[in-house]
Each structure stands twice: as structure tokens, then as C-alpha cells.
Amino acid sequence: MTAGTAALAFTLPAPSGPLVLYAGVVLLVLLAGAARAARTAALLSLTIWGFLWLLHVVLPGGRGPEAALAQGARIGAIATASVYLLHTFDPSAFLDAFAARGWPFAPAYFMVATMQAAPRLRARASGILEAQRARGLRVGRSPLARIRAIVPLTLPLLLGTIAEVDDRALALESRGLGGRRSSRRTPLAPSPFRSIDEALCWGTALAVAAALAVRLA
Amino acid sequence: MPTRLLALIPSAVAINLAMGFVVNQLGLPVYLDTLGTVLAAGLAGPVAGLLTGLVSQMVRSLYEGFVWFPFVTIQLLIALVAALARRTAGFATAARAVAWGVLAGIACGAASAAISYTVFEGVTATGVTAITGILSALGLARAGAVFVASIATDIGDKLLVFAMAGVALRSLPRRLAARYR
Numbered sequence: 001m002t003a004g005t006a007a008l009a010f011t012l013p014a015p016s017g018p019l020v021l022y023a024g025v026v027l028l029v030l031l032a033g034a035a036r037a038a039r040t041a042a043l044l045s046l047t048i049w050g051f052l053w054l055l056h057v058v059l060p061g062g063r064g065p066e067a068a069l070a071q072g073a074r075i076g077a078i079a080t081a082s083v084y085l086l087h088t089f090d091p092s093a094f095l096d097a098f099a100a101r102g103w104p105f106a107p108a109y110f111m112v113a114t115m116q117a118a119p120r121l122r123a124r125a126s127g128i129l130e131a132q133r134a135r136g137l138r139v140g141r142s143p144l145a146r147i148r149a150i151v152p153l154t155l156p157l158l159l160g161t162i163a164e165v166d167d168r169a170l171a172l173e174s175r176g177l178g179g180r181r182s183s184r185r186t187p188l189a190p191s192p193f194r195s196i197d198e199a200l201c202w203g204t205a206l207a208v209a210a211a212l213a214v215r216l217a
Numbered sequence: 218m219p220t221r222l223l224a225l226i227p228s229a230v231a232i233n234l235a236m237g238f239v240v241n242q243l244g245l246p247v248y249l250d251t252l253g254t255v256l257a258a259g260l261a262g263p264v265a266g267l268l269t270g271l272v273s274q275m276v277r278s279l280y281e282g283f284v285w286f287p288f289v290t291i292q293l294l295i296a297l298v299a300a301l302a303r304r305t306a307g308f309a310t311a312a313r314a315v316a317w318g319v320l321a322g323i324a325c326g327a328a329s330a331a332i333s334y335t336v337f338e339g340v341t342a343t344g345v346t347a348i349t350g351i352l353s354a355l356g357l358a359r360a361g362a363v364f365v366a367s368i369a370t371d372i373g374d375k376l377l378v379f380a381m382a383g384v385a386l387r388s389l390p391r392r393l394a395a396r397y398r
Contacts, residue, residue: 067338071340118231
């Protein structure tokens with residue numbers, strides 16, 4: 001659905017097409033009870049709306065308010081659909097869905113493992129920053145001093161992360177993953193792909209095809 | 218896929234994502250969000266770099282919106298440049314790493330400008346857009362402003378990324394680095 005929204009945003013005729021799409025996506029997200037997702041996406045797009053207005057309307061060489069509105073609506077629609085996707089994303093259901101269809105394990109694992117590792121690494125970066133400050137690191141206002149501070153902050157993070165890879169590789173191997181003859185996984189609780197999900201997917205695909213046909217005609 | 222690669226890629230992607238935090242804390246006008254990609258390519262070769270770049274952009278898109286997914290091209294391009302640098306011992310000294318960083322900055326800046334101008338009409342909500350705005354206000358044509366802003370910011374960013382990846386790769390214990398060859 002998110003991919004479909006992105007495709008429609010760039011194929012529907014501007015400016016009315018992207019504006020109607022944005023309104024439709026926001027409406028669907030609100031009906032799904034995810035007003036927070038719509039609000040977050042609107043906040044994410046706010047800077048872009050400002051820059052679009054500045055570059056297309058205020059400054060010379062712009063393409064006018066219509067172009068700014070169309071591009072802002074495109075970005076708003078895609079951002080809303082993406083934030084809603086994150087809002088409903090369940091990592092274990094995602095892994096199970098991959099396993100249930102017999103798809104390769106690696107792509108799903110990369111996504112889920114990264115989403116789990118990212119907050120951990122951010123926390124570690126914060127810890128390193130505090131430790132280096134306790135040891136006398138002063139960032140200061142000079143750009144050069146800030147650039148110099150990258151090494152003591154980043155190097156321990158990079159080396160520590162690489163050193164951990166072996167432990168994780170061993171853990172994966174002990175669970176029968178990786179290698180050339182990785183065994184086929186079975187899902188613990190496969191999430192059902194309901195007929196409404198199927199209808200929404202096909203409906204979006206048809207809408208994209210129709211928009212593309214109209215655009216090319 | 219070898220388990221070591223299976224374990225390395227999510228860690229490298231997480232480095233890309235965590236660098237945003239470090240940069241914010243230092244208040245630097247760069248991204249450094251390709252450091253994990255360069256490190257993976259410099260350590261384990263092009264496949265690791267390309268996969269790290271692809272997954273980075275997928276996960277980032279999930280957090281920040283699939284609007285920015287076209288910039289996956291930059292991640293893939295930098296992975297290829299880093300793999301080439303690895304092949305020619307480009308990380309062996311600081312000077313070589315910086316030179317490869319400048320080269321990567323020019324290549325990525327040009328690609329980034331093309332994507333920014335054709336897909337996003339020059340507006341990508343970053344510091345680059347602010348520079349584009351200033352250059353436009355000074356009378357430079359929009360395409361030229363986007364190109365100059367992208368190249369200028371990317372050279373600085375990639376230079377730091379390659380220099381930092383070089384420091385990390387040279388600091389790794391030989392036995393650890395040898396496991397990826």
C-alpha cells in the first residue's frame with residue numbers, strides 16, 4: 001500500500017491528483033484510528049512545505065505555488081503512508097510472514113535485527129559521549145574541534161560493534177541459520193493474509209496501472 | 218550467505234542510523250550516515266557494502282518515510298566506491314582515505330543533485346536545501362544551485378566518512394580483519 005501510494009503520488013496529474021491522494025491517505029489513516037501517525041507525518045513534512053514555498057514562490061526561478069502544492073502533497077501522502085506502516089509494523093509477524101511464504105530469511109532478518117540494534121547502538125553512543133566528556137573531552141564551538149571530536153566518539157562505537165559481530169555470527173550458526181544449506185524455517189504464529197488485505201493490494205495495483213495508463217495516454 | 222556477513226550487515230546499518238545521533242550531539246553540518254556502508258564495504262567487500270546500503274535506506278525510509286528511498290542510489294554508489302578503495306588499498310593511509318572520500322563526494326554529490334532536482338525539485342529538507350535557497354537568492358539558476366549545494370556538502374561529508382572508516386579499519390586487530398577476507 002505504501003509503495004502504491006508513492007507510485008500514485010508521482011503518476012497522478014498535478015496539482016489536484018497529489019492533493020486528493022494526500023487527503024485520501026490522511027482520511028484512511030484517521031479512520032484506522034492512527035491520528036498520531038498522521039500528525040507525526042505532517043510534522044515531518046512541515047520543513048519541506050516551508051522550503052517548497054520558499055524555493056517555488058518566494059525566490060526567483062521557482063515554478064509557482066501550484067508546483068509547491070503538488071510536491072508538498074506528494075511528500076505528505078508518502079510520509080503519512082510510511083509513518084502508518086511503521087505504526088502498524090510488528091517485527092515478529094514480519095519474520096513469520098516471510099517464513100510462511102518460504103521467502104529467504106536474510107532480508108527480513110536484516111530489517112528486524114537492524115531495528116533492534118539501532119536503539120542499542122544509539123544508547124551506546126550516548127554512553128561513550130558521557131564517558132569521553134568525563135575524561136575531559138570538550139567539544140567547544142570551533143568547527144575544527146568538533147570534527148576532531150568525531151574520532152574519540154565514533155571509533156569505540158565502530159570497533160565495539162565489529163568485535164560483537166563474531167558473537168552474533170556464532171549465535172546465528174547455532175540456530176541453524178546462514179551457510180549454503182540453511183534449513184527452511186517454519187513460522188511460529190503465521191499472520192493470516194485476509195481477503196480484505198488481498199483486495200487492498202490488488203485495488204492499489206489497479207489504481208497505479210490506471211494512473212500510469214492515463215499519464216501515458 | 219555466510220553467517221558472519223549475516224551478522225555484520227545489521228550492525229553496519231545500525232552504525233549508519235546511530236551516526237545521526239553523534240552528528241546531532243556535535244552540531245556538525247554533515248550526515249555521516251554512510252559510515253556503516255563504507256566500513257562494511259571496506260571490511261568485507263562490495264556485496265556487504267551494497268546490502269548495508271540497501272537495508273539502511275529501507276529502514277531509514279520506514280522511520281522517516283519512503284519519500285527519501287530514491288537516495289538509495291547514493292548508498293549503493295558509495296558502497297561501490299568504498300569496495301574499489303578497499304581493492305586498491307585506499308584505506309591504508311589517512312591521505313589515501315581522504316582522496317577516496319573526495320572522489321566519493323564528487324560522485325555522490327552529482328548523483329544526489331540529479332535525484333534532488335528531478336524527483337524533489339531541489340527540496341529535500343536538509344542543510345543542502347538551505348544552501349540551494351541561498352544560491353538561488355544570489356541569482357544562480359535552480360539546477361546550478363542544487364548541483365553546487367549537493368557537491369559542496371557531499372565532499373565534506375564523504376571526506377569525513379572515508380577518513381573515519383580508514384581510522385577504524387587500520388585500528389582493527391589483524392586477526393579480526395582477516396576473517397572478512
